[in-house]
Amino acid sequence: MQPGFDPQRCGDRLLILVQEARAVTVIAPFVTLSGIEPILAALPVECTLEVITRWRPEEVAAGVSDPRVLDLVNQRDGTVSLHPVVHAKSFIADTRALVGSANVTSNGLGWHRPGAVEILVETTADDPALASLLAVLRTTSSRASDADREAVLAAAAMLPRAPVRPPAEGTDRSDWLPTYRPPEVLWRVYMGQREESVAELVRPELAALGVPRGLATEDEFNTYVGAILRQGFTGRVASECSNLTTMKAVQRLVELCDELGRTINDPSDSWETLAAWIAHFLPQYQRTWGGTRLIG
Structure with missing residues (x-):
């Protein structure tokens, strides 16, 4: 295994990517509190943050997705947008990006302990496939609100x-x-x-x-x-x-x-x-x- 490319600790590369960024976009179907907290801690104070995810009630009930991340992102004046069938995992910081298989969960990014075996590959933010993905998601996603969070949590509880x-x-x-x-x-x-x-x-x-x-x-x-x-x-x-x-x-x-x-x-x-x-x-x-x- 090459140094710095541990497939059970993909989060380490992500933290390096964002630590000096001016603008960060996180795309993942599953985002949890424990998954996003280390990323937020690594962001520069003036960095803007955009999160694109999904909140399907059955996934929220299973604990792999957590609408409460909205509160953490709002505290940074960031935005959360929702797309019910997003499955891509991409992390964009200015002109650089990581794309691959890792969700924004403690297990997916390997926080605190070795997690799932994942991959994140570096590319550029202007890669045509990545640019097309962003264009589709930004056009067909909705901005998450407190009312959306509560509605999804209620649906999950039912x-x-x-x-x-x-x-x-x-x-x-x-x-x-x-x-x-x-x-x-x-x-x-x-x-x-x-x-x-x-x-x-x-x-x-x-x-x-x-x-x-x-x-x-x-x-x-x-x-x-x-x-x-x-x-x-x-x-x-x-x-x-x-x-x-x-x-x-x-x-x-x-x-x-x-x-x-x-x-x-x-x-x-x-x-x-x-x-x-x-x-x-x-x-x-x-x-x-x-x-x-x-x-x-």
């Missing part, structure tokens, strides 16, 4: 003690938006209580959300779906289009889709569908009369 089985299908594209109305049908399809013709239309929505099997009540289901909708592109749209007139909300939705090079055939219908979902699954939002304007 999960049954028995292991929740993963979804039968993988999640969908990162710029996914719901297409089926009304949203209350999702629970009945999830429980097998609707005819096959309806189920065929709704199953892609459940797959896109990554809803696991084994949720026992409609309240658990709605809380889980709401926690996922807060993250990623749907969360960004909800945040930026609420409290606007219907016309301006539709216009902003089109602008956000244009940033991704995505065309929506009927923007008004897409907005009405998303507004219905947000009002149903995210209780802090309310629809005005007519159902096309969100207040939240």
Whole structure:
């Protein structure tokens, strides 16, 4: 083994990378308090910090992801953004970067003791693949808030003690938006209580959300779906289009889709569908009369 490249202590290279940085971006699906604390301690006082991660309730319940990192990052005036299907692990400091397999956990980075066998390889921040990753994540992620943290923690606490089985299908594209109305049908399809013709239309929505099997009540289901909708592109749209007139909300939705090079055939219908979902699954939002304007 070459000196300085212990695969069970990848965190050592990360600390060297960030200790004189002016701007740091951390990308990882799993970020825990014990994983991020040594990184925060190594950052220069004036360094800006951006964290892009995911908060899936079942992973929070398992302890591999912790929404409480938001408090630590906020104390440094940093930002946490959420993308429900991010799986990349990248650490960018100014013009340099490390990419590989290590999550921001004590075991992943080998803090305090040898951890999992991982790899972090150095590259440049302007590497085309890394630049493309950042562009996608920044466009389709939502900024985490205290309300998001509490909603995900609540969803994690409501999960049954028995292991929740993963979804039968993988999640969908990162710029996914719901297409089926009304949203209350999702629970009945999830429980097998609707005819096959309806189920065929709704199953892609459940797959896109990554809803696991084994949720026992409609309240658990709605809380889980709401926690996922807060993250990623749907969360960004909800945040930026609420409290606007219907016309301006539709216009902003089109602008956000244009940033991704995505065309929506009927923007008004897409907005009405998303507004219905947000009002149903995210209780802090309310629809005005007519159902096309969100207040939240």
